[in-house]
Amino acid sequence: MRRTSLPLAGTALAAATLTAGLLAPTATAAGEPAAAPAGDTTCAAPDARSTVRFLDDDSGVPNRAAGGGCTINDLIDDERAWQNRGAFVAHTTKVSGSLLRADVIGPGEYARLIVTAAQSGIGGKNGPAPYDVIFDGSKESFDDWGYVGGRGFELNEDGSMETGPTPPTGGLGLLWYEKEEYGDFSLRLQFRDERADSGRSNSGVFVRFPGVDPAANPECKTNDPAWVSVNCGHEIQINDSAETGGNDPRKTGSVYGFADLDLAAAKPTEKGVWNDLEIRVVGQQYTVIRNGEVINEFENRPGIPFPGRPTDPGTSGRQFAEGYIGLQNHDTQSVVEFRNIRVRDLA
Numbered sequence: 001m002r003r004t005s006l007p008l009a010g011t012a013l014a015a016a017t018l019t020a021g022l023l024a025p026t027a028t029a030a031g032e033p034a035a036a037p038a039g040d041t042t043c044a045a046p047d048a049r050s051t052v053r054f055l056d057d058d059s060g061v062p063n064r065a066a067g068g069g070c071t072i073n074d075l076i077d078d079e080r081a082w083q084n085r086g087a088f089v090a091h092t093t094k095v096s097g098s099l100l101r102a103d104v105i106g107p108g109e110y111a112r113l114i115v116t117a118a119q120s121g122i123g124g125k126n127g128p129a130p131y132d133v134i135f136d137g138s139k140e141s142f143d144d145w146g147y148v149g150g151r152g153f154e155l156n157e158d159g160s161m162e163t164g165p166t167p168p169t170g171g172l173g174l175l176w177y178e179k180e181e182y183g184d185f186s187l188r189l190q191f192r193d194e195r196a197d198s199g200r201s202n203s204g205v206f207v208r209f210p211g212v213d214p215a216a217n218p219e220c221k222t223n224d225p226a227w228v229s230v231n232c233g234h235e236i237q238i239n240d241s242a243e244t245g246g247n248d249p250r251k252t253g254s255v256y257g258f259a260d261l262d263l264a265a266a267k268p269t270e271k272g273v274w275n276d277l278e279i280r281v282v283g284q285q286y287t288v289i290r291n292g293e294v295i296n297e298f299e300n301r302p303g304i305p306f307p308g309r310p311t312d313p314g315t316s317g318r319q320f321a322e323g324y325i326g327l328q329n330h331d332t333q334s335v336v337e338f339r340n341i342r343v344r345d346l347a
Contacts, residue, residue: 043070045190045274048292052113054078054092054120055128055344061109061116063292072099076113079131079188079342082123092117128344131188134177134325135161135341148212149173149226151329160339162194163203163329173329174226176212183322184346187279191238193271194335200241200271201334202248204256207281208323209233219317229326231313234258234300236279236288238328238336240268247331252295253288257306258315259298267295274339282346284319 052061052072063071075095082088096113099105105113121127135141137159147153150170155161163173187207195201209229210217220232229235235256241247243263250256251266267290269275278289284300304315327338 042068043074045276045291046071047073047276049073050292052076052116054116054122057116057120059112059116061105061112064104066099066102066104072104075099076117078117078120078122079344081130085118085121085124085127088120088123089114089117129346131186131342131344133340133342134179135189135338137339144177144179145175146178146212147173147175149224149329151332153327153329156337160337162337163201163327163335169332171224172226172230174206174212174229174326175329176206176209176229176324176326178324181322181324182207182281182343182345184282185280186344186346187281187325187341188343189277189341190274190339191277192274192337193238193240194337195271195333196335197333199333200239200246201336202241202330203238203334203336204235204328204330205238205277205279206230206233206235206324206326206328207279208318208320209326210320210323219313221311221313229324229328232318232320233323233326234286234318235328236277236286237261238277240266247334253290255286255288255296255298257309258300258304259286259296261296265295267291267293280346 046069047063048071049063052059052063054076055078061072063073066072066075076092093114096105096110100107100110133141134144139155142155142161149172151163151173152165153161153173153175154164187205193201206229209232212225212228214220214223214225214228217228217232220228222228222231237250237254237256238252239248239250240252240263250260251263252261252268253266254260276291280287280289286298286300287294288296300315300318302316302319306312306314325343
């Protein structure tokens, strides 16, 4: 990422110039080209956490708007693999210096950002793992995903994928990342509801399910490959439909059937708005974060039945230590777009 000289410090134009420069592809400290963000080059779904974080370390510096729809957290690239810790600290120093000259942060906050970057260990030999991008908007990354079920997914020209095709046919569809199983992880992605009529879309993100082969997983009690994830994984719901008369009482962020949220707890947004979703699974503890705010926490203890579906496996049948990640195509009316999907090992 590139630092831009800011002669107009303190103005909105300066902040916008800062953002444009920092988001532009350029050479990194490791000598490799930095990838441009998938889709929009501005931050359509800004990191809304209240403070600036370096993966698991909190600087305590307020996460202010920095122009172009971005926040400070968006401009400091703590997610990717760095050549070494010094390269990441140098990057943070450049970004922080530009923010200081633009009057986005003060001198004390500038120092705190650099100190926290060094303490975080990012880029170091024993530091935290970076995020691995498993969908970047390219056809190559889209082809890494497998598909089962009746309704599919389409790759869009803007670097997103959506539940499709149009018109969709058949039953429930599942797009799953078949290259790797994950144990303890942080999954981050962006989604938005693009349903054409006045209704709201229904979709979901499945985690920790044991593949899609019913014969290999008889405990999942289904003959439909798309339903192995439903019966033996956990679905993190995507659904901002109305509380009354909506398409499902379980709203966005619900751990479907086991830790359900109402609409207020889901923190809904309007259609057409990109949302940032993080799902953290450590051991059997599930945490759901929407647009920087924790909206749900669930401990996957054995012995909890699936309410209203007594023949389906309860939590005792969902105690996998690792599993796959998948996206749901729920119904013929719903259209949900996804982009920028990445995973970090938290083991």
